[in-house]
Amino acid sequence: MKGLRCLLLFSAWLAGPxxxxxxxxxxxxxxAAVSLADAFRELGxxxxxxxxxxxxxxNFAGSQQLALQLEQGARGDVFASADQRWMEHVRARxxxxxxxxxxxxxxxxxxxxRSNPGxxxxxxDLAKPGIKLVVGAEAVPVGRYTRESIxxxxxxxxxxxxxxxxxxxNVVSQEESVRSVVAKVQLxxxxxxxxxxxxxxxxxxxxxxxxxxxxxxxxLASYPIAVLAGGNSEGGRAFVDLVLGPEGQRVLAxxxxxxxxxxx
Amino acid sequence: xxxxxxxAVADRxxxxxxxxxxxxxxxxxxxxxxxxxxxxxxxxxxxxxxDAELVxxxxxxxxxxxxxxxxxxxxxxxxxxxxxxREFPGKRLLEVLIDLPMVLPPTVAGVGLLLAFGRKGLxxxxxxxxxxxxxxxxxxxxxxxxxxxxxxxxxxxxxxxxEVDRRFLDAAATLRASPFRTFTRVMLPLAFPSALAGAAxxxxxxxxxxxxxxxxxGNMPGVTQTMPLAVYIALQTDLDAAVAMSVLLLCxxxxxxxxxxxxxxxxxxxRRRARLQDR
Numbered sequence: 073m074k075g076l077r078c079l080l081l082f083s084a085w086l087a088g089p090x091x092x093x094x095x096x097x098x099x100x101x102x103x104a105a106v107s108l109a110d111a112f113r114e115l116g117x118x119x120x121x122x123x124x125x126x127x128x129x130x131n132f133a134g135s136q137q138l139a140l141q142l143e144q145g146a147r148g149d150v151f152a153s154a155d156q157r158w159m160e161h162v163r164a165r166x167x168x169x170x171x172x173x174x175x176x177x178x179x180x181x182x183x184x185x186r187s188n189p190g191x192x193x194x195x196x197d198l199a200k201p202g203i204k205l206v207v208g209a210e211a212v213p214v215g216r217y218t219r220e221s222i223x224x225x226x227x228x229x230x231x232x233x234x235x236x237x238x239x240x241x242n243v244v245s246q247e248e249s250v251r252s253v254v255a256k257v258q259l260x261x262x263x264x265x266x267x268x269x270x271x272x273x274x275x276x277x278x279x280x281x282x283x284x285x286x287x288x289x290x291x292l293a294s295y296p297i298a299v300l301a302g303g304n305s306e307g308g309r310a311f312v313d314l315v316l317g318p319e320g321q322r323v324l325a326x327x328x329x330x331x332x333x334x335x336x
Numbered sequence: 337x338x339x340x341x342x343x344a345v346a347d348r349x350x351x352x353x354x355x356x357x358x359x360x361x362x363x364x365x366x367x368x369x370x371x372x373x374x375x376x377x378x379x380x381x382x383x384x385x386x387d388a389e390l391v392x393x394x395x396x397x398x399x400x401x402x403x404x405x406x407x408x409x410x411x412x413x414x415x416x417x418x419x420x421x422r423e424f425p426g427k428r429l430l431e432v433l434i435d436l437p438m439v440l441p442p443t444v445a446g447v448g449l450l451l452a453f454g455r456k457g458l459x460x461x462x463x464x465x466x467x468x469x470x471x472x473x474x475x476x477x478x479x480x481x482x483x484x485x486x487x488x489x490x491x492x493x494x495x496x497x498x499e500v501d502r503r504f505l506d507a508a509a510t511l512r513a514s515p516f517r518t519f520t521r522v523m524l525p526l527a528f529p530s531a532l533a534g535a536a537x538x539x540x541x542x543x544x545x546x547x548x549x550x551x552x553x554g555n556m557p558g559v560t561q562t563m564p565l566a567v568y569i570a571l572q573t574d575l576d577a578a579v580a581m582s583v584l585l586l587c588x589x590x591x592x593x594x595x596x597x598x599x600x601x602x603x604x605x606x607r608r609r610a611r612l613q614d615r
Contacts, residue, residue: 134572136572137572140571140572189455204472206554209555209569209572210573211569211572211573212572244472244554244556244559245472245553245554245555245556245560246555246556246557246569247554247555248550248555248568248569248572252550252551256471256554259456260454260455260456261450261454261455261456261471261472262472
């Protein structure tokens with residue numbers, strides 16, 4: 073009898089509303105590029121904590137994956153992409169309500185493990201033969217920016233000949249998400265990786281050393297955000313307003329993103 | 337007589353129901369495959385088969401899944417033999433351990449492999465001393481495949497060996513056959529269909545391996561990018577290319593699984609047992 077009751081309670085728990093998914097009618101579901109995860113989680117909590125605030129849930133993945141999910145009929149209220157291309161993709165399919173707005177910028181940095189097994193101290197060292205470099209795949213926004221930035225570096229004076237070819241020859245893996253690049257460098261399996269500035273905040277910071285890429289060789293990734301059509305547009309707008317407002321911008325800056333007010 | 341009649345009635349009612357449920361399941365399983373096959377026209381499919389990236393991925397998939405299967409058979413056969421013939425303390429626990437990769441999310445397997453065999457992993461120092469670095473190499477792909485696919489061969493072979501009739505083994509013993517000879521001349525031939533089916537399942541699982549591979553070996557065309565990884569990456573830019581690769585992978589798997597069933601027609605344990613009893 074007792075076993076049966078336990079089983080029933082367990083079933084009730086299984087069938088109950090999930091903590092992560094919003095079943096409340098006024099819940100907000102945000103589809104966001106994985107590089108925004110830390111900043112957006114904090115903003116989500118902020119919004120939920122407000123009086124009458126709706127629960128905010130997230131789907132973090134590569135922008136290209138999110139765009140495909142939305143295209144295939146996934147329901148969300150807000151989409152925040154790591155590049156204009158995938159926002160355009162979603163907008164062209166009439167899935168966006170209103171105009172997308174750029175809310176932040178991100179830039180690339182080179183990360184190496186604290187132990188620095190590849191002895192990489194400056195950007196020129198990325199061309200050293202035999203180092204293990206991990207980057208994003210070309211289909212992923214960060215992968216495209218990475219290749220652009222390497223091209224720009226190659227054109228700089230003082231950089232070794234055939235820099236971009238030599239750097240690309242050191243690539244041992246093209247990851248499907250920027251967080252996978254971070255993970256492989258953090259674990260010390262790769263000698264270096266190229267990721268967004270915002271990926272080197274918080275938890276992982278103590279495992280990594282950051283090499284900055286100078287502005288003129290960097291690629292400024294701009295992040296557009298939009299309310300999605302056919303969802304909880306009121307809730308979606310509240311989240312977008314928070315992101316674009318002073319509080320949101322402050323949180324984004326705290327997590328290594330560049331707020332729009334600081335636009336170059 | 338009454339019992340037999342009742343049974344007959346139950347059979348009459350049961351058969352259509354069973355057929356209906358079976359058809360529903362088969363339709364459910366077949367529909368996504370049919371959708372894949374019909375999405376890209378055959379001419380387009382053939383044109384894409386010449387794609388360099390696809391050819392690289394296909395070759396890598398074939399080489400690694402074959403290597404993984406051979407490794408699993410060589411190491412798994414003695415394991416299956418011991419599990420089928422010996423009793424020892426902790427055997428149940430060992431069986432759970434061997435089955436575990438089958439239910440473990442492959443990504444978790446990949447992280448485990450990195451922490452065990454990565455450069456900074458538990459054995460990283462020792463491997464480094466003999467000049468081996470596993471992650472991001474083709475070897476890592478094989479290692480990941482062996483890890484996730486081994487249980488299929490071990491499970492099937494162990495079951496096949498366990499079903500060999502005790503009387504045959506006793507007969508071999510009275511003829512003073514050594515345990516090794518008994519194994520190779522009596523047990524293995526009788527368990528061969530099971531072992532072959534297990535090897536085919538291991539191969540198929542290795543061929544389809546994705547999560548552990550991308551986590552442990554990374555994604556590099558020509559080195560670690562197997563077909564499932566190529567499909568996944570292509571999915572993000574070119575849906576039709578991804579579908580073409582999927583169809584190819586599908587045909588390959590169907591070919592091998594079908595081939596195994598043609599070579600060893602009586603693969604089901606029930607039929608084999610029936611045959612043994614006939615003798």
